[in-house]
Every structure is written in structure tokens, then in C-alpha cells.
Amino acid sequence: MRKFARALAPAIAATFLLAGCGGGGGGNEATNTTPEETPSETATAEETGAPARADADLVIWTDALKIDAVKAIAEPFGEANGITVEVQAVSSDLQTNFVTANEASNGPDVVVGAHDWIGNLVQNGSIEPLQLSADDLSGYSPKAVQATTYDGQLYGVPYGIESLALYRNTEVAPNEPKTMDDAIKAGEAAVKKGDVESALNLPVGELGDAYHMEPLYTSMGGYLFGTSGDGEYNADDLGVGKPGSVKAAQKIGQLGEKGQKVLRRSISGDNSIALFTEGKAAFLVSGPWALGDVRDSGIKYAIQPVPGFKGMGPAEPFMGAQAFMVASNAKNAAFAQEFVNSGVNNEEAMTTMYEKASLPPALLSLQDSIAADDPDTALFAEAANKAAPMPAIPAMAAVWEPLGKAYSAIVGGADPAKTMKDTGKTIQEAINAS
Structure with a gap:
């Protein structure tokens, strides 16, 4: 989202590729995959074009700009819980590759991406609702919580917002x-x-x-x-x-x-x-x-x-929000939910994401704490708090x-x-x- 204007065209293409606006057939050719294009449950990474899933208990996909930030919160979580963790950077077409790999059951347990993916991800059956309610995120920007809520269910823990x-x-x-x-x-x-x-x-x-x-x-x-x-x-x-x-x-x-x-x-x-x-x-x-x-x-x-x-x-x-989401075909769904619901959802993790991913924070207490040292970023957070979430439908x-x-x-x-x-x-x- 950070270079939105330049990235808009491929994002639109991915949106049309991943899902049409309705559930059934009869749609625009650009919005539907043929049976030959649909990956099978046993498709390999090479066949789908998605990166191969790492051999770890908890696998997280993000983009290259955020990989260091995500590693900084994921690795301590793995150590504290006695599990192996691998964070993988997907260099391009993260949303498309995630949907394809998830359908083929060789994708990650958690994906980090933009909130406006959520409508398509839900329609494709690619992500699961979180074991949190909107009230559990009362300390976050209300607009960020609104952005990551779809059809009455919360699908992401937001860490960064922008407008x-x-x-x-x-x-x-x-x-x-x-x-x-x-x-x-x-x-x-x-x-x-x-x-x-x-x-x-x-x-x-x-x-x-x-x-x-x-x-x-x-x-x-x-x-x-x-x-x-x-x-x-x-x-x-x-x-x-x-x-x-x-x-x-x-x-x-x-x-x-x-x-x-x-x-x-x-x-x-x-x-x-x-x-x-x-x-x-x-x-x-x-x-x-x-x-x-x-x-x-x-x-x-x-x-x-x-x-x-x-x-x-x-x-x-x-307003755009970046969020952590749980894959529907996560091999280790319990670890994924625990990581997103608890490992990400705390002030320490949110501070790490702010410091390393350089996005205005979604957590209100963090917005307040950075106002003196970084008034520009705090102002962008304020602007995002007043903006309208980009439609995720x-x-x-x-x-x-x-x-x-x-x-x-x-x-x-x-x-x-x-x-x-x-x-x-x-x-x-x-x-x-x-």
C-alpha cells in the first residue's frame, strides 16, 4: 500500500483474477478461472507459482518491506511457545500467490496484507475469522477495526494505517x-x-x-x-x-x-x-x-x-490498514490463531511493527506516545482515523x-x-x- 498509486494497476488485476462479485458462473471472463486453471489439492509450489511452504510449525507470508518487522515479533513468539517459526517474503503478487497456495494446501498459516483484500479472500474461502471480537480491539483505531471487519466478523489484527x-x-x-x-x-x-x-x-x-x-x-x-x-x-x-x-x-x-x-x-x-x-x-x-x-x-x-x-x-x-490474517487451510491453525490473537495483539508487538515497518500505528496508545517525537507520523495516523476505510467488497x-x-x-x-x-x-x- 505504501506506493499505492503505482501499485494500483496490478492490484486491480489481482482482484479481478481472484474473484468476481457474485458467487456463481456466468461472469466476466477476466473474473473467472477455468477448471484447468484451478489448482488441485495436491498441486506443488512449482505448478501453482507460489513459493514453497517452509518446513516449520508456524509459517507466515509477508512482503519484502515488512519481513524484518514480522520476524522481530514472530521469532520470540516461537521461542516462548517452543515451536519453529519461518517468515517468508513473497516478492510479488502476494495476494494471488496466497489464494492459490492456500487452495492447494501448501500455503502459510498467517498472511500479512492490506485490509482491502479481505472481501476477495473471504469470497475465495482463503481466511478464517479471528477468535477475537471488535470489542477485544477497543484500543485500536475504530476505523482500522471497521476496515478489518467483514460481514460482521473480524478477520485481521491491524498494525498500521495510512491515508x-x-x-x-x-x-x-x-x-x-x-x-x-x-x-x-x-x-x-x-x-x-x-x-x-x-x-x-x-x-x-x-x-x-x-x-x-x-x-x-x-x-x-x-x-x-x-x-x-x-x-x-x-x-x-x-x-x-x-x-x-x-x-x-x-x-x-x-x-x-x-x-x-x-x-x-x-x-x-x-x-x-x-x-x-x-x-x-x-x-x-x-x-x-x-x-x-x-x-x-x-x-x-x-x-x-x-x-x-x-x-x-x-x-x-x-483509509488503508495493514493486518495479520489467519489462513483457512493453515496446517497449524491453533498456532496461527494464538500468534495473531495474542502474539501480535499487544503493545510491544505493535511498537516493533511501527519502528521497523514505518507505518503510522493502528494502536491508539502508540499513536499518543509517538506524537512528541514523530509529529508527522502522528498526524498521518490522525488523518487515517478520520478517513473512510477503503471498501473491501x-x-x-x-x-x-x-x-x-x-x-x-x-x-x-x-x-x-x-x-x-x-x-x-x-x-x-x-x-x-x-
């Missing part, structure tokens, strides 16, 4: 904006003075970027999926194409290349951060993954939650590509209302077909 925030170049924009309008006004003034080239670096690109556009979309009244009384997303209530989304599209069009030129397709996930760190932009919408580059650049900066537009609703970017797979393309087209000058309504129809047809 977008607004970076500000304080040399050209010294005052903290109260609204997005204030930020844009200050940025445009800096451009007019020749201090910067861009008022606001929000990634758009040629294919669009639905992730980074979400705070603007929601502030203007748009929503992707409605929610039920318990806060879970309802795939039957698609907001794209409805009046709020049209109003948001019109605002995005006004800020686009045929309007104020604040949003531009030339700004993408590949250059938005670099241009800000080079002092060429007054503001940047990005996440904690940009923090290292911003600090290293020496630029004078400040960070705040993304503000909404004046007189409109709050900006609600997506399988229907979300139908949203990313067409909505991103719609944003790019609207920024480029396409009719906002027609584009958004047509996009809503395209997404709904894809959901119905899956």
Missing part, C-alpha cells in the same frame, strides 16, 4: 488553509508570483487516479458505495452516476485543464512527489510514503488532513479503472455530468456481470 494528507510548502504558502479553496487560492497566488509551477499536485495522469481524487469527490457529495447501519459497504448502492457524483465531477472539471488548470493530467503518481520536493508545487496530496522524500529534500513543509471545500462536506480520503474491483479514466477525461475537458453518468452505468454493468 492521504495535504503537504504544504511553507516558504510559498505560510498559512495553514482551512478549506481546499484556501489551499488552491494560496497555490494560485504562488504560481502567479513565479514561486512555483503548480498550485496543487494531485496525481491524475493519463489514466486517472481514483485513489488520490477521493477526498475532492467526497467533499463535493460523491460516494462510491452506500453503507448499512453497521457501517459496512453495500454493493447494491452504487453512488457513481448519482447527483452527488455529478456535482463532484463538475467541480473537478472547473479545476481542470479548461478551467483553473489546478488539476492536470501531466501530474501523475510518477512525478507529483518529486516536483513538490523540488520546490515546484505549493501543495501536494499524498500519503506517508512521500514523507521520507519530503524530509530528505530539505524543503520547509507542513502537513495537515486534506480539508474539504468551503460550505461542503468534509474531505474523506481512503469484491464489487470495488469494477470501480477503479473506469472511475480513474473518467477523472482523467473530465480534467482534460470532457463533459462532467455525461462522463460521470456513463461511468456509473459502466461500473454497474460490470458489477451485474460478475
Whole structure:
């Protein structure tokens, strides 16, 4: 999740590969595997393409960025419980490889991954509910617990959270904006003075970027999926194409290349951060993954939650959570549950994950304790606490590509209302077909 914009396309592909939105056949070809593609229970690691399961009592899969952090809590757990533990890094396609290996019964006992995998993992029968309730995680960010809860059951213990925030170049924009309008006004003034080239670096690109556009979309009244009384997303209530989304599209069009030129397709996930760190932009919408580059650049900066537009609703970017989950075909399910429920679910383990994985912590007490020493990371935790969990429902797979393309087209000058309504129809047809 740390390089979300760049990793989005393969993540979407994996989502379509792993599961459609419905249970039966008749779906889109891209969302269904044929009988020949389905691994058998006796498939080898070579046949499935997944890494071979290590020979240990408790096997954990994670990505290469987090392996040292996970080892630091898993190995002491193994020693304390008299069991062997192996943490394996899966270099690419972790979600896809996990589903395949789990189905073939040669996967790990525990997997560490993003909360928005959960809907597909549950639909594929790949993970088990935890032997914990939401109340057992009352010390964590409520949004993180919400994110790891699916269909009323808790499937993950969250350790890290992240969301977008607004970076500000304080040399050209010294005052903290109260609204997005204030930020844009200050940025445009800096451009007019020749201090910067861009008022606001929000990634758009040629294919669009639905992730980074979400705070603007929601502030203007748009929503992707409605929610039920318990806060879970309802795939039957698609907001794209409805009046709020049209109003948001019109605002995005006004800020686009045929309007104020604040949003531009030339700004993408590949250059938005670099241009800000080079002092060429007054503001940047990005996440904690940009923090290292911003600090290293020496630029004078400040960070705040993304503000909404004046007189409109709050900006609600997506919140993402990283979590530990138990495999449904774990060879040692009891060890797996104990590790996730107890070995991970404590302040010492959460501190280790924060220090070694460099993500804002999900544990509230840890958020408080880091505020003095690392206010930037604490602010990102605060922003995530206020954000909306990224929908983990399988229907979300139908949203990313067409909505991103719609944003790019609207920024480029396409009719906002027609584009958004047509996009809503395209997404709904894809959901119905899956």
C-alpha cells in the first residue's frame, strides 16, 4: 500500500483474477478461472507459482518491506511457545500467490496484507475469522477495526494505517488553509508570483487516479458505495452516476485543464512527489510514503488532513490498514490463531511493527506516545482515523479503472455530468456481470 498509486494497476488485476462479485458462473471472463486453471489439492509450489511452504510449525507470508518487522515479533513468539517459526517474503503478487497456495494446501498459516483484500479472500474461502471480537480491539483505531471487519466478523489484527494528507510548502504558502479553496487560492497566488509551477499536485495522469481524487469527490457529495447501519459497504448502492457524483465531477472539471488548470493530467503518481520536493508545487496530496522524500529534500513543509471545500462536506480520503490474517487451510491453525490473537495483539508487538515497518500505528496508545517525537507520523495516523476505510467488497474491483479514466477525461475537458453518468452505468454493468 505504501506506493499505492503505482501499485494500483496490478492490484486491480489481482482482484479481478481472484474473484468476481457474485458467487456463481456466468461472469466476466477476466473474473473467472477455468477448471484447468484451478489448482488441485495436491498441486506443488512449482505448478501453482507460489513459493514453497517452509518446513516449520508456524509459517507466515509477508512482503519484502515488512519481513524484518514480522520476524522481530514472530521469532520470540516461537521461542516462548517452543515451536519453529519461518517468515517468508513473497516478492510479488502476494495476494494471488496466497489464494492459490492456500487452495492447494501448501500455503502459510498467517498472511500479512492490506485490509482491502479481505472481501476477495473471504469470497475465495482463503481466511478464517479471528477468535477475537471488535470489542477485544477497543484500543485500536475504530476505523482500522471497521476496515478489518467483514460481514460482521473480524478477520485481521491491524498494525498500521495510512491515508492521504495535504503537504504544504511553507516558504510559498505560510498559512495553514482551512478549506481546499484556501489551499488552491494560496497555490494560485504562488504560481502567479513565479514561486512555483503548480498550485496543487494531485496525481491524475493519463489514466486517472481514483485513489488520490477521493477526498475532492467526497467533499463535493460523491460516494462510491452506500453503507448499512453497521457501517459496512453495500454493493447494491452504487453512488457513481448519482447527483452527488455529478456535482463532484463538475467541480473537478472547473479545476481542470479548461478551467483553473489546478488539476492536470501531466501530474501523475510518477512525478507529483518529486516536483513538490523540488520546490515546484505549493501543495501536494499524498500519503506517508512521500514523507521520507519530503524530509530528505530539505524543503520547509507542513502537513495537515486534506480539508474539504468551503460550505461542503468534509474531505474523506481512503483509509488503508495493514493486518495479520489467519489462513483457512493453515496446517497449524491453533498456532496461527494464538500468534495473531495474542502474539501480535499487544503493545510491544505493535511498537516493533511501527519502528521497523514505518507505518503510522493502528494502536491508539502508540499513536499518543509517538506524537512528541514523530509529529508527522502522528498526524498521518490522525488523518487515517478520520478517513473512510477503503471498501473491501469484491464489487470495488469494477470501480477503479473506469472511475480513474473518467477523472482523467473530465480534467482534460470532457463533459462532467455525461462522463460521470456513463461511468456509473459502466461500473454497474460490470458489477451485474460478475
